[in-house]
Amino acid sequence: MVQTIAALIRKELLQIRRDRIMLRLIFIMPLVQLLVLGYAVSTDVKFIGMAVHDCDRSSLSREFVRSFSAGDYFIPRDSGLPLLEIERGFQENAYDAVLIIPPDFSKTLAAGGAARAGFIVDGTNANAAAISLGYAGIITAQFNGRTASREVPISLRQKVLYNPEGESIYFMVPGIIAVLLTMITVMLTAMAIVRERELGTLEQLVVTPISTPALILGKTIPFAILGFVEMSIALAFGVLWFKIPFAGSWPLLYALAFIFLFTTLGVGMFISTATRTQQQAMFFSWFFSIYTILTSGFFIPIANMPAAVQYLTYLNPLRYFMKIVRSRNASSSSCGR
Amino acid sequence: MENAVVLDRLTKRFGRFTAVDEISLSVRTGEIFGFLGANGAGKTTAIRMLCGLLLPTSGSGSVAGFDIYRRSEQIKLNIGYMSQKFSLYGDLTGYENLWFYGSVYRIPAGSLKARIGELASSLELEEFIRRPARSLPTGWRQRLALAAALLHRPRILFLDEPTGGVDPVFRRRFWEILYRLADGGTTLFVTTHYMDEAEFCGRISIMHQGRIVAAGNPQELMRTYGQNNLQDTFVHLISRGGADA
């Protein structure tokens, strides 16, 4: 049994090694994914392009516009379009918001009345639109406080624990590692047996005295090894390049990853035996990966999903592993979590 | 001398379709047995049952003295199998392929090395054994597949259309190797389309629509059915068998 499994593993690793492109993909993929995702993935809403129509052109209106540029939230600039054509700018994606200040703005304020200003936002990206509406409201409230020559009396002192710089990288990179581990192990295992079936080599294998458990183990262990190699590369990169503080215990992380791999390798193996061609296997593993990644809380908080979908996420092994890697890395909580 | 393969009214049904219908035959140890039949006659199903890959519906059978219902593990250790379709790993070299199959048959590393060398020289494969199997010409690929099937010195060798797509010179030399094996005591169970090849066999059986319609020495069969060659005998039997089915 052991000799048979060892022979299968040796053969599988030899085949992986023989394919130059495959080998490169296996090593480059996690790095590229980490780099791209680590830097690109940010749902922060910042640098919102804001066109300004200042019909008042007073020092007060200019000051009001200036208050929008504080904190990198908005980048105010002149729209350069007539008031009636501001929608063109939205269509050309030249800006995402417009601030309109009516001609009697400073006069009304000076008279102690309520001056109206208009704020129009492109709702295409619902999330960004909601946040820019919020920012605009806060900026206006603060400006009102200042012009009334008194501070807003009640303030909020905010303190962020565990990740005080607000680096989304600290949160994303461990998540990416979990996603990578899922995709690589499910897809490669899914193709493992069906590939031999399609190429006809399975026919020769089944007449040998290899037992079914030996065949399955021999076909999954190489991908488990590969998964661990990928995870280690990604972790090393995360710690050395992205300087992610690693507060938890390494052996515990690997032990939990080992348990997690049982689920992905199992699914992969199931797909591999249930399909007839590699194309089908690929389809099914894609489907599985997309479902697990989307419902794992990787970038969409589970709490946001409708109740029915939230229950579905309990069936998702990645959901738990995502929690594990993230808590292991981001905070120093204990094993009990 | 005991029989290498004994089948008694072996039957396989898939739903309502009977693929193999009560076939009985026996193959003597050291014999070259030709298992003939048109495509779809049930040859492949029969061979799969003999190799322990498929359980029969009814009837009984033993291969190398082991019962085909209960001892498929033992059967697999004692048989070699080579199919018409090249089924080794194209991206591995011949040597790597042989090493892999040797390990699967639980041959210890020390003797495996010697065994590979021995087979490579007897099959004249030395030149090609370090090249990726994919890049070998068809004839050499077939020899490599034969070497893989022979590594563990099987008592019975199943050959499913072993010479498909190979030129006549190669075929002739391949049969010389098979004769040598049979002389050494290995039983050969061969399916083939080539009737001239079938004449090389000590005994043949002809299968049609799941049944064995004739069996015996090729020359005897030709005489019995009054035909000049095996090809005509085959066609005669098939059309006759079709008539009474």
Added chain:
Amino acid sequence: MRKLYYIAAKVMRHIIRDPRSLVIAILMPIMMTLLYGYAINLDIKNIRLAVLDFDRTSASRELANKFFNSGYFRVPGASADLMDPERILQSGRADAILIIGPGLAKALEKGESFELGLTIDGADANYAAAAASYSQIVLGSFLKEHAGALGRAPGIALSQRVLYNPDLKSSHFFVPGLIAIILMMISALLTSVTIAREKETGTMEQLLTTPVTPLQVIIGKVLPYSALALLDGTLIILFAVLHFGVPFSGSVALLFAFGVVYVIAALSIGVLISTIVNTQQVAMMAAMMATVLPSVMLSGFIFDIDTMPAVLQCVTYIVPAKYFLLIIRGIMLKGSGVGVLAIQAVFLTALAAVLLGTASKRFKLKIG
């Protein structure tokens, strides 16, 4: 032309005879649309906020209720420990703690300054940032209600308006974007894998010994998959409009025309990949790296390009999905015409032309 037809018919037969793949090819986009339409909601809601109220007045209770009634925050399952409030964050049972010290009501009455404490679990930076800004919004509206009592001047009233998506539905943003992803996946991934399959099983050699030219083989292979891709795209649009109520304000013909250009770009990438690799496994991995990943991550599908580092922003210029996303969102949501989409159209077409040229050149070199 007839040969082409035969090859395309052969591939079509392959697709139809393989009901499992067909079911997935049609079901997957619908499932993904449902998932994206319902599950993906980047607005952060239901932040679990533990409140420690040391003031215990009607004002402090009003403030706490204001938080919970805002829709952004909800009461966590456990309550915070007075002695060690941060423990509840560490154990993961709450996302933020609001500490109202004694004296809030008094400060409100007298107009004195007063400080509230908010401690946020920062592990998910986006979540933390949202919690921080939402709490400011809530506090802002709380203060506005008490403005009369504080004797404040009315100041500026900001009247806000949202265009194109007044209900701020995330599905309006994601579902059209999904079409870009699915078209890319089906076209690039499937073509590269299907051509690699012919290479891997050796049938490509056999096909090339027949009098068909390699180019005909490719076009014949590619056509059915582009048809499948466009069919999937249509399905998603129908689903988006009928089920999710996503508006379609622009021209259908214009979108279809751009869709074809985009599919050509995607197919070219698929062919390009198939000339490099020999097995389906590698084709799949390469296609994933070269097409799916950038189309999801670097196209503006989920993550805003403007907030990426400059280097990555440069990379996005060669991602076809970036242009198609702007086009499809423009046409569907904003009713944009050719005039305003000219730049995207030029970039997308140029990209498709370059990819098609490179792919056919490499194909002739490697396979033909």
